[in-house]
Amino acid sequence: MTRVRSNPPGPFLMERSQIHRVSIADQVASILRQRILNGELRPGTSLQEVPLAASLGVSRNTMREATRILSLENLLKRSIHRGVAVSQLSLKDVQEIYHLRRMLEIAGILAAKERPSEVLSELRTALEGYARAVRERDWPRAVGFDLQFHSLLIRFHHNRRLESFYQRVIGELRMGMVLVDRGHDHPSALIPVHRKIYQLLAAGNLKSCAAVLEQHLDDSESRLIRVMNGQPPKRRTKRTV
Amino acid sequence: MTRVRSNPPGPFLMERSQIHRVSIADQVASILRQRILNGELRPGTSLQEVPLAASLGVSRNTMREATRILSLENLLKRSIHRGVAVSQLSLKDVQEIYHLRRMLEIAGILAAKERPSEVLSELRTALEGYARAVRERDWPRAVGFDLQFHSLLIRFHHNRRLESFYQRVIGELRMGMVLVDRGHDHPSALIPVHRKIYQLLAAGNLKSCAAVLEQHLDDSESRLIRVMNGQPPKRRTKRTV
């Protein structure tokens, strides 16, 4: 739907200029990233270059570039002469990541002296997306929206480097969260908490908002760690793998 | 500064093992990184794959992997079908980086409830290294020690991801700092400030230390920005490029 006006030297060069203009290696990296973040490729899975490259119809060299990209994002782990495998989050990793979440998200809230309507709108979108995904039992998508909501809080720092770093870190966490048992515990319990955070934020009640957020992060961390330790919070003791 | 994973065992592996245990692409990336951070490759310089690969005795594919690594570190900028060039820091970049420095270094100080002697020792090493480099008029090395001192403050967060992120960010800044006019202004003026920061830190006087550090960062930023704006702080008006 290119809306072309009667404008002379215009904006319609942009379209392809940024979309079709990514190298195949980047595209392959995006595809693999998506598969990891959606839980289709589980941590520990080892990837072999030749079959993987063939399955995507690219050359081995291109596939190597793609895996190089993802290994620099910590989504893949490369052991020399032993191949690449999907990274596995350790308990220490999770604690480290939650340390960062507390530090950066809370500081983000407290720095939100002004709250652009655009960000608030994206927060609402993530809120609704999460609710819908939970309703539809789409766990990977729900996790995506959950973490998307939190990632948006980093926007208030107005720092692109920090945003991109945080995006990568949240990606690591997402990789670990999508594969906890989908019925781990009430995913819908998050909805009112997130809504509360949004309301306090939108109202400019930053201190209270930060307090609620901190509690929420603590809960989230201990819940995840409990699951990773092998004991599902409350429900069944289903064994995967 | 390539961090090597577990390095407990061998002493005499250095020669081959340390070097050979890393892919050639990584080695090439390290070499180029070093050249950029030392100012041998100035921002804006465009790099051509074939001659560069030939000059280092590696294949074009390997060189591409190396430039891919560095472009993900923001040291090189890749424009599709136009080649790679050494990145150029804008004023906005500098402000963004100093925003991060204030946020992370100060928080690091304030988190230093315990101060392992190992870190203190490394801080002293950086301190002395800086003084020696200034004495020897080795500006790139001085910048390296200066920023090394500050990077060490991030250790107190005890967060590997944060450390590695900060290392990259500081790398970007270093790239920009090494090529300011070497006689920009009294590089030796930093010595007492750094020493003061070290002393307050070692004494556990964290609040005062953070205050001095904040002032130091403010000074450092405004000095760098003044230079980048074309007006050297005091001395000659030498024009580069």
Added chain:
DNA sequence: ATCGTTGAATTGTTCAACACTTGACATCGT
């Protein structure tokens, strides 16, 4: 059972080729 040895499989690296894009130069029409 322990320790080398062998060998297949896989990754690391190189090389040469081709497709595609870019930027500069030449050409053309006006």
Added chain:
DNA sequence: ACGATGTCAAGTGTTGAACAATTCAACGAT
């Protein structure tokens, strides 16, 4: 002169095949 268009060399993006180096497991000798 001047701008639009065409041409072309240079450089990057990508491929496929080859070889070197390394791992890992099976095997066999002691």
